[in-house]
Amino acid sequence: MKKRMQRYWWALISLVLFAPSLALAAGGGKMAPVVIVADTRKLDGLMAWWANLYNESHLQFMILTIIIIPVTGVIFGVLADIVMGWIGIDLKSRELAEH
């Protein structure tokens, strides 16, 4: 039974990870299968590096993006927590006022 449950669990995780249309579940829509190349001529420094990374490898570009987004989210979230805590807002409890 435990083995079977584990199998179901892995099947579920695989489905979540590999179901391509789930991208739409995040609010997406249809898009044209056109490959866009970034024009790096007007860019310099970090921006030029970023655009070059995009042109060279979409996979590396994707991996970096999905690491940067949650990390940035957590950093900003923690910063906002610190500011709100400093103001004096109780950020740990909330009375359930009604249903």
Added chain:
Amino acid sequence: MDWLYILMPIAGVKIFWPGLIILGIGVGIIGGFFGMGGAWMVTPGLNILGFPMAFAIGTDIAHMAGKSLISTMRHGKFGNVDYKLGLIMLAGTVIGFEVGAQMVMWLERLGSVEKVVRWIYVGLLLFIAWTVFHDINKRRAKQKAAEARGEAVDALATGIEWHKTLHKIKIPPMVHLKVAGITCSAWLPIFVSFFTGWLAGILGIGGGLIRMPALIYLVGCPTHVAVGTDLFEVAISGLYGAATYTFKGRTELVAAMIMLVGAACGAQVGAVATKYIKGYGIRIMFGWAVIGCMVSILMKLVQPWLPAYKKALDIGATWLVLGLISVMSAYIFIKMVQGVKQELAMKQQKI
């Protein structure tokens, strides 16, 4: 004033960056407050700022993942996220979404499906708006009846009680959802998530707009838990969406990061505001947001019959959405500031 514009490295367009921060703050507040991604608000906003549509969608999803994560963290600390319910529903959402998306492919082969889908969307939004306001009216009637008897209405009383009927179905396995405070058949959240996922798949939308009221009226979650749990799902699906859209080269991370600066503050404000606004206050505002969304879609749908007004209707729909973001986020922000002031005053009194 060149410094107010930034060249986007991938899309190659110059964008007014303070506009991105303002948009981020607005949708951050609304998303954190209602528990939805808010793609219907962000995509037209980004499009107005100058992004091509495909980039608007990808960038919206990327910022949504970060923003929802921040909101989920905050709601989690308030005890508003039922992770067990979220994980159970994730399975149903994914499968339902796939079935819905496949169904659209099948319908496409039969003929023009787009218009039908848009009308279904309007019908669904109309039904959600009716449900929300019918629920509010029923609860007000209960409150009046209780006051007439000289009693106070139960704080946990609701207007519509469909979930109570659904909880009577006791098909095993039964699950106890501690945070939501309900015990029901596991099939109920699975079926509800499958249904909402299927609808989202057919309509090609995120689903927060459908899932949040479904969690309240069908599963029986308290409003705050519905908001928090829905955000948890949006965060997971948003991250996945960001990955696939980025792989297809349609995400402008620089824009998403600038939006995140605003959205991080906005999401915190929205989530903290739920602490000061009662459950039914959230439901009333949600009802108005649904009506706003419905009117903006209607303005696009009637264009074939009113070709002379096409441009005006297009501009009107966009400004309606942006106006709605501004008014609602301003209202939520004011309510939050009032709540904080009251809380701080009470703290000082205790000292």
